[in-house]
Amino acid sequence: MKKFFKYFGIFILVALVGLVLAVAMRQNRTFDAPYPEIAASTDSAVIAHGKYLFYGPAHCLDCHSSMEDVEKVNAGVEVLPKGGRIWNLPIGIVTVPNITSDKETGIGARSDKDIARALRYGVSHNGRALFDMMPFHNTSDEDLTAILSYLRTLPPSKNPVTTFQPNAIGKVLNAFVFKPVGPDREVPAAVTRDSSALYGEYLATSIANCRGCHSDRDLKTGAYIGPEYAGGFKMPIDGTTDEFMVTCNLTPDPETGRITDWTEEQFIARFRQGKKIKTSHMPWGPFKTFADSDLKAIYRFLKTLKPIKNDTGPVYVKS
Ligand code: HEC
Numbered sequence: 473m474k475k476f477f478k479y480f481g482i483f484i485l486v487a488l489v490g491l492v493l494a495v496a497m498r499q500n501r502t503f504d505a506p507y508p509e510i511a512a513s514t515d516s517a518v519i520a521h522g523k524y525l526f527y528g529p530a531h532c533l534d535c536h537s538s539m540e541d542v543e544k545v546n547a548g549v550e551v552l553p554k555g556g557r558i559w560n561l562p563i564g565i566v567t568v569p570n571i572t573s574d575k576e577t578g579i580g581a582r583s584d585k586d587i588a589r590a591l592r593y594g595v596s597h598n599g600r601a602l603f604d605m606m607p608f609h610n611t612s613d614e615d616l617t618a619i620l621s622y623l624r625t626l627p628p629s630k631n632p633v634t635t636f637q638p639n640a641i642g643k644v645l646n647a648f649v650f651k652p653v654g655p656d657r658e659v660p661a662a663v664t665r666d667s668s669a670l671y672g673e674y675l676a677t678s679i680a681n682c683r684g685c686h687s688d689r690d691l692k693t694g695a696y697i698g699p700e701y702a703g704g705f706k707m708p709i710d711g712t713t714d715e716f717m718v719t720c721n722l723t724p725d726p727e728t729g730r731i732t733d734w735t736e737e738q739f740i741a742r743f744r745q746g747k748k749i750k751t752s753h754m755p756w757g758p759f760k761t762f763a764d765s766d767l768k769a770i771y772r773f774l775k776t777l778k779p780i781k782n783d784t785g786p787v788y789v790k791s
């Protein structure tokens with residue numbers, strides 16, 4: 473019996489050492505993905521559309537600003553996306569990169585295709601799987617081109633930023649679980665921009681990320697674990713580990729849907745008011761510039777959803 477325990481102990485030890493080694497060796501895993509045929513344009517209409525998406529519906533600044541600029545972004549000021557915002561998540565510290573045209577610390581030295589591949593397929597220029605926070609996997613060729621074209625007009629701003637720093641859980645996930653997230657449907661070349669529910673669906677899923685926040689998700693992997701748009705995602709408030717904002721149910725359920733009894737005008741008016749709850753993650757600042765017709769499209773799309781009964785409770789919780 474003693475011998476058994478001895479061998480069992482040795483076995484466990486060897487297995488543990490093996491696991492630790494495997495985790496360490498697999499930290500720099502690289503991935504491949506196709507390069508989209510996307511190139512920046514100098515056409516002023518294309519750049520103008522890219523600028524609208526960048527500061528407004530696609531809210532790039534809401535993440536790619538520096539920590540000092542957070543209040544300005546909430547107020548809708550167009551600062552440079554010099555990066556540095558951090559999120560302390562259960563998997564480690566996620567830092568947002570500098571995406572100005574600085575060659576050393578920004579994306580000035582990256583090719584158009586590198587940037588387009590990162591946004592569509594979640595693979596960085598060096599093959600690393602990007603932490604999946606951006607909703608642009610199904611974004612049309614036309615819109616990716618517009619965003620890229622606008623990015624190329626930004627002046628450089630030198631600001632060195634570290635990349636994702638996983639903790640022990642993050643390292644294990646990094647070694648075995650994380651992989652690049654790409655499109656989950658056929659990516660359109662272009663989408664007709666009107667106030668239809670169809671365009672609203674596109675905006676809500678592939679540009680403004682209403683789906684990404686208003687659906688319950690696993691904070692460690694980003695996987696969708698609840699019905700889409702039914703809310704209930706508990707998002708830790710920046711800088712805390714026990715305080716959360718909970719997203720509301722956007723489906724037209726008569727009892728638990730947040731906007732079921734809002735008119736289209738009330739919905740649009742709410743977006744013009746900006747952030748009311750200081751700790752809210754919702755990019756209310758950038759969303760102030762949403763065009764009326766785009767908001768109408770989103771409202772109409774949300775009305776077509778299947779009502780789902782999901783009482784998400786108070787918007788702020790402390791555990
Ligand atoms: C919800 C937050 C969020 C939003 C919104 C967001 N980003 Fe990002 N972005 C990130 C994070 C986090 C990373 C880094 C992920 C990592 O390092 O694993 C990143 C990385 C990038 C990268 C670098 C990819 C690489 O190859 O290393 C580019 C380029 C980029 N984002 C552009 C944009 C643009 C353009 C927009 C708006 C159209 C945008 N991002 C909106 C969070 C965001």
Ligand code: HEC
Binds near residue numbers: 676680681682730770
């Ligand atoms: C980064 C996460 C995030 C994104 C993206 C996001 N939301 Fe929210 N949303 C929240 C949170 C958190 C709240 C609750 C706190 C608040 O009211 O600001 C909220 C609240 C709301 C409310 C209730 C506002 C009120 O005054 O009661 C509506 C309506 C809403 N979101 C709609 C949307 C729509 C439509 C989109 C896409 C255009 C969207 N959200 C994108 C996180 C998000």
